[in-house]
Amino acid sequence: MPVRYRLVGQDLADVRFAISPLNELVLSLHAWRDPGRYPLHLPWIRDLERARDRLDTETLESLVNDALWTPDFLTPRPRTPLTRLEDEFALVAATPAGIVARDLRVLHGPDHRPPPITRVIDALAGYWDLCFAPHWPRMRALLEGDVTYRGREIVQRGLAAMFAGLAGRVRMVDDIVEVRLRSANIDYERPTTGGLTLVPSMWTSSASVPISAAEPPMIIYLTRGVGTLWEAQPLPAPGALAALLGAHRAGLLATLGTPASSTELAARLGVTTTAVNQHLRALRAGGLLVSARHGRSVLYRRSEVADRLLAHAG
Incomplete structure (x- = not known):
């Protein structure tokens, strides 16, 4: 009806x-x-x-x-x-x-x-x-x-x-x-x-x-x-930056222009949260990511240093 x-x-x-x-x-x-x-x-x-x-x-x-x-x-x-x-x-x-x-x-x-x-x-x-x-x-x-x-x-x-x-x-x-x-x-x-x-x-x-x-x-x-919602999405890999950091970490930097959690990134990329966290910790320790707690999640995004690196690499 x-x-x-x-x-x-x-x-x-x-x-x-x-x-x-x-x-x-x-x-x-x-x-x-x-x-x-x-x-x-x-x-x-x-x-x-x-x-x-x-x-x-x-x-x-x-x-x-x-x-x-x-x-x-x-x-x-x-x-x-x-x-x-x-x-x-x-x-x-x-x-x-x-x-x-x-x-x-x-x-x-x-x-x-x-x-x-x-x-x-x-x-x-x-x-x-x-x-x-x-x-x-x-x-x-x-x-x-x-x-x-x-x-x-x-x-x-x-x-x-x-x-x-x-x-x-x-x-x-x-x-x-x-x-x-x-x-x-x-x-x-x-x-x-x-x-x-x-x-x-x-x-x-x-x-x-x-x-x-x-x-x-x-x-x-x-x-x-x-x-397409649950399909694994390939990481972009800026060439010069990938040679410096490795394809996965360079791809994460390219992706994190907007904040995201490790759980969200793992689901989007079709990998484990543990694997993503290893890269996120290394990038944050190197000053390329900043993080902030949002509710029960920790959100990561590029730092200003990473923005400049990507601009030069791309």
């Missing part, structure tokens, strides 16, 4: 893109229920299996049902491509208990006893720290790349063409944006008061919308490039 968003007046120009760390975290629970539907995420799913005994699996599994629905209160509409997880958690923490119970009973039936919202947030925060935080910079880069692509498509081909390119189930006819869904239980039409938000995701097969018509207008769609 379709959901129809009616663009009214200035809303024709009020289509915005946003990225939501919380949406990605919650929607990734689909892979808990049906990992076979996510073969492109197999490397991450293997790591998840090893981490399950350190997570509140009972609470996390209650946040998705066999139809792969998740509660609306856990996927609030993000405002910008720069949305922060802590801000989204604060918004969820303020959700009235009645709404939490209503949304979870939509998933599991009237007899379901919902966990306290504090337990839900604690379970999701632990899941984030263990399974998402090491990979989030790489994930965010993929999502931001999609947003950039869609914006360019609007400029070059128009709004209707952009909507048609989101997913086979999305189309724009006149002032109506229609999303066709598999479920016969979701069928509504509403104006896009306050605008329509488009959110790229790594965890939807096509396109999805809020279950309730009372929720702000939002379409979550499959981002481009998921197939």
Whole structure:
């Protein structure tokens, strides 16, 4: 059945893109229920299996049902491509208990006893720290790349063409944006008061919308490039610098123009964290990297000396 968003007046120009760390975290629970539907995420799913005994699996599994629905209160509409997880958690923490119970009973039936919202947030925060935080910079880069692509498509081909390119189930006819869904239980039409938000995701097969018509207008769609997310990326190797430092260390310097953790670098390059740490320690000891703690991670980036070396080498 379709959901129809009616663009009214200035809303024709009020289509915005946003990225939501919380949406990605919650929607990734689909892979808990049906990992076979996510073969492109197999490397991450293997790591998840090893981490399950350190997570509140009972609470996390209650946040998705066999139809792969998740509660609306856990996927609030993000405002910008720069949305922060802590801000989204604060918004969820303020959700009235009645709404939490209503949304979870939509998933599991009237007899379901919902966990306290504090337990839900604690379970999701632990899941984030263990399974998402090491990979989030790489994930965010993929999502931001999609947003950039869609914006360019609007400029070059128009709004209707952009909507048609989101997913086979999305189309724009006149002032109506229609999303066709598999479920016969979701069928509504509403104006896009306050605008329509488009959110790229790594965890939807096509396109999805809020279950309730009372929720702000939002379409979550499959981002481009998921197939490349877990591929090992070759290090760039500036020739003169590689001869001086070795190809791996020169490549790390070239990569660390933006801060990254050793765990993220290992995942990106397809090597062990131990191997990366050996190179990072040597480069930092030589004054070519600086480091700073960010939450539970240590982030590394090039020093000014390394910037000058790369400029001369390249």
